[in-house]
Amino acid sequence: MNTKRGKLLYTVVVIVFLIFTVGPFVWAFFVSITPEFEMFKNTMNMFPTEPTWTNYVTLFTDSARQSKILFQGMANSLKAVGLTLLIGIPVALMSAYSLSRFQFRGKRVIKNAILITMVIPVFATVIPLYRIFVAYELLDKMFWLSLVYASSFLPMSIWLMSNYFTTIPVEIEEAARVDGCGRIRTFFAIILPVAYPVVISSALIMFLSAWNQFQIPLILASSFQTKPVSIVTSEFMVKDSIQYGITAAAGLIAIVPPAAAALIFRKYLVSGMTRGSTK
Amino acid sequence: MVHMKKRSEGALGIALLLPIITIMVILVYYPIIKTFSYSMQKMKLTAPQDTGFVGWANYRSVLTSDSFWYSFQNTMFLLAVVVVLTTVFGVCVALMLNVDTKLSGVLMAAAVLPWALPPVVNGIIWRFIFHPGYGFMNKLLIVFGVTDKPIEWMSSRFLLLFVVALVVAWRSIPFSAIVCLSGLRAIPQELYEAAKIDGAGRWTVFRYITAPLVRPFVGIGITAASISAVNIFDEIVALSGYSDLGKNLLIESYLTTFSFLDFGKGSALTYIIMLISAVLGFFYLRSLGKEVEY
Numbered sequence: 001m002n003t004k005r006g007k008l009l010y011t012v013v014v015i016v017f018l019i020f021t022v023g024p025f026v027w028a029f030f031v032s033i034t035p036e037f038e039m040f041k042n043t044m045n046m047f048p049t050e051p052t053w054t055n056y057v058t059l060f061t062d063s064a065r066q067s068k069i070l071f072q073g074m075a076n077s078l079k080a081v082g083l084t085l086l087i088g089i090p091v092a093l094m095s096a097y098s099l100s101r102f103q104f105r106g107k108r109v110i111k112n113a114i115l116i117t118m119v120i121p122v123f124a125t126v127i128p129l130y131r132i133f134v135a136y137e138l139l140d141k142m143f144w145l146s147l148v149y150a151s152s153f154l155p156m157s158i159w160l161m162s163n164y165f166t167t168i169p170v171e172i173e174e175a176a177r178v179d180g181c182g183r184i185r186t187f188f189a190i191i192l193p194v195a196y197p198v199v200i201s202s203a204l205i206m207f208l209s210a211w212n213q214f215q216i217p218l219i220l221a222s223s224f225q226t227k228p229v230s231i232v233t234s235e236f237m238v239k240d241s242i243q244y245g246i247t248a249a250a251g252l253i254a255i256v257p258p259a260a261a262a263l264i265f266r267k268y269l270v271s272g273m274t275r276g277s278t279k
Numbered sequence: 280m281v282h283m284k285k286r287s288e289g290a291l292g293i294a295l296l297l298p299i300i301t302i303m304v305i306l307v308y309y310p311i312i313k314t315f316s317y318s319m320q321k322m323k324l325t326a327p328q329d330t331g332f333v334g335w336a337n338y339r340s341v342l343t344s345d346s347f348w349y350s351f352q353n354t355m356f357l358l359a360v361v362v363v364l365t366t367v368f369g370v371c372v373a374l375m376l377n378v379d380t381k382l383s384g385v386l387m388a389a390a391v392l393p394w395a396l397p398p399v400v401n402g403i404i405w406r407f408i409f410h411p412g413y414g415f416m417n418k419l420l421i422v423f424g425v426t427d428k429p430i431e432w433m434s435s436r437f438l439l440l441f442v443v444a445l446v447v448a449w450r451s452i453p454f455s456a457i458v459c460l461s462g463l464r465a466i467p468q469e470l471y472e473a474a475k476i477d478g479a480g481r482w483t484v485f486r487y488i489t490a491p492l493v494r495p496f497v498g499i500g501i502t503a504a505s506i507s508a509v510n511i512f513d514e515i516v517a518l519s520g521y522s523d524l525g526k527n528l529l530i531e532s533y534l535t536t537f538s539f540l541d542f543g544k545g546s547a548l549t550y551i552i553m554l555i556s557a558v559l560g561f562f563y564l565r566s567l568g569k570e571v572e573y
Contacts, residue, residue, distance in 0.1 A: 010375070010378060010380075013371065013375050014375065014382065014386065017372060017375060017386070017389070017390075018386075018389060020449070021389045021390065021392060021393060022389060022392075024404045024405060024408060024449075025392075025404065027404075027407055027408055027415050028403075028404045028407055031407045039413050046415075046418060046422075090298075091298045091299055091302065092299075094295040094296070094298060094299070095295065095296055095298070095299040097295060098291075098292045098293070098295035098296050099296070101292075102288060102289060102291065102292025102295075103288075103289065103292070104288075104289035104290075104292045104293055105289075107292070110296060110300065113303070113308075114299060114303060115564070116560075116564070117303065117307050118560070119506060119556055119557065119559070119560025119561075119563060119564070120307070120311070120553060120556065120557075120560075121509075121510050121529070121549075121552055121553060121556050122510075123529060123532055123533070123549045123552065124310075124311055124314055124549050124550070124552075124553045125306070125307055125310035125311055125314065126310075127310075127313075127314055127317060127536055127542060127545060127546055127549065128309070128310040128313035128314055128317065129306065129310050131542075132310075147302070147306065148306055150302065151302050151303065151306040151307055152307075154299060154302065154303075158299065183291060208394075208395050211397065212396075212397040212398060212399075214397065214398065214399045214512070214513040214516075215512055215513070215533075219537065229397075230397045230399045230400065230513075231399075233397075233399065233400055233403060234399050234403070234513075234516060234517055237403055237406070237517065244407065244410075247403060248403075248404075248407060251400045251403045251404060254397065254400055255395075255396055255397065255400055258395045258396070258397065259392060259395050259396070261395070262391050262392065262394070262395035263388055263391065263392070263395075266387065266388060266391045269391060269394075269395075270387070270391070270457055273454060273457055273458070274457060274458060274460075274461035
């Protein structure tokens with residue numbers, strides 16, 4: 001009895017779950033292929049009667065204004081993500097290795113001082129940062145923007161990595177060092193090959209967080225050459241207020257990179273999320 | 280000899296930390312202190328000459344303004360609804376993901392998707408659903424005869440806030456669910472087997488094994504959801520712009536600082552928000568530190 005009722009319940013839950021999770025994307029897709037005139041007709045049709053690819057064609061036409069804005073935004077986001085990873089991953093590895101393997105005075109204090117910043121909201125730091133950026137003419141400089149991103153994502157990565165490093169037995173390292181390996185070589189030869197899953201999870205979480213940023217670039221990167229795709233898409237909403245179709249299409253294009261990364265590496269994402277939250 | 284080696288070891292350890300210390304001091308700690316000093320000053324960019332130390336005046340002016348309390352209420356409403364929705368549905372999704380079937384892989388992929396979405400795009404996507412005219416929700420409600428004319432989702436305060444909360448919960452559920460799932464998976468099978476041998480019923484097993492062992496993980500989900508609920512910004516902007524109706528404390532602080540250019544008052548507001556976040560953050564870090572004994 002239990003199995004039959006259980007199966008039915010499971011099926012219902014799965015269907016509801018899928019509708020709620022995938023449904024919004026499907027609806028956004030329908031909006032993106034609905035012609036403008038049909039959208040404002042007072043119709044109860046759920047789906048467009050005359051679907052059109054115009055919005056996508058516009059967005060993929062090089063000369064179109066919207067296409068230039070969108071793809072510049074995508075390029076800006078990618079650049080910021082790349083720089084953030086280039087700064088973030090090495091710094092996170094160094095810090096995590098130090099915190100998990102070395103003994104020195106003040107270690108606890110430093111570790112706590114880094115980790116506590118995880119819960120500090122962006123706005124607590126962004127007002128002075130804005131003034132510093134204005135004073136030193138750093139606004140709209142990709143490198144400095146990425147450095148600010150890195151500063152807010154690093155604590156999480158350091159925490160993930162140092163938790164992982166402490167689970168690797170010290171003995172294998174010591175064996176290598178008895179054989180004459182230096183600290184640095186031991187790290188690259190012994191630790192890194194074992195710890196690569198946590199490096200991938202951290203990189204993925206950094207990638208997603210940097211791609212999704214909105215508040216920091218809203219204040220620190222507002223020029224055409226630096227503003228990320230998240231800002232660009234929201235501007236489609238405001239500036240091209242009538243053109244919902246093209247906003248939907250732009251939004252869907254903007255989520256392709258993070259969605260693809262999350263789906264391809266979801267194993268690492270899930271393990272990173274759970275390790276990060278449950279030690 | 281041994282002593283010297285130890286000392287150089289410690290030096291290497293600190294050297295490896297120099298980059299992160301530099302980054303944290305310049306980009307996080309210095310600004311936080313600076314924000315506090317701004318909050319104690321009169322600093323309006325519209326009146327650049329008129330500056331100076333004013334003590335707690337900015338805080339007083341914030342705490343006595345109706346606008347602050349309006350935004351505060353909105354923040355608290357969002358907090359409550361987001362936490363309830365995220366927790367209830369997070370646990371449901373976790374229980375669903377814990378069942379091992381052929382679909383498991385697909386379901387896990389679908390669960391990860393909302394989490395990877397930029398919050399601002401999340402808001403935009405849901406705006407199409409709750410659009411007063413051609414939105415999906417209105418069409419659905421009319422087709423099923425719940426209402427006969429479209430509902431203006433975005434022009435009533437609590438309706439708008441509810442939509443915002445729903446949208447934010449939708450994005451927070453995957454994290455909550457996956458954390459909860461890892462809690463479920465961590466329960467040793469022996470405990471269930473032992474209970475079975477002792478003849479415990481399903482409810483007893485749930486009540487005395489599953490629930491208490493998963494509770495800490497649910498706690499992590501709740502605190503994480505409450506931190507993101509206090510820090511909602513992108514979705515509100517995407518759903519209703521910077522309008523007064525749906526503004527929370529973060530929007531209020533952004534507008535005060537970057538629209539009215541009152542850096543002093545804006546900084547005071549930010550510090551108040553940080554205080555609220557810090558209280559929630561304290562519970563977060565504490566819930567993370569809790570060890571589970573099986």
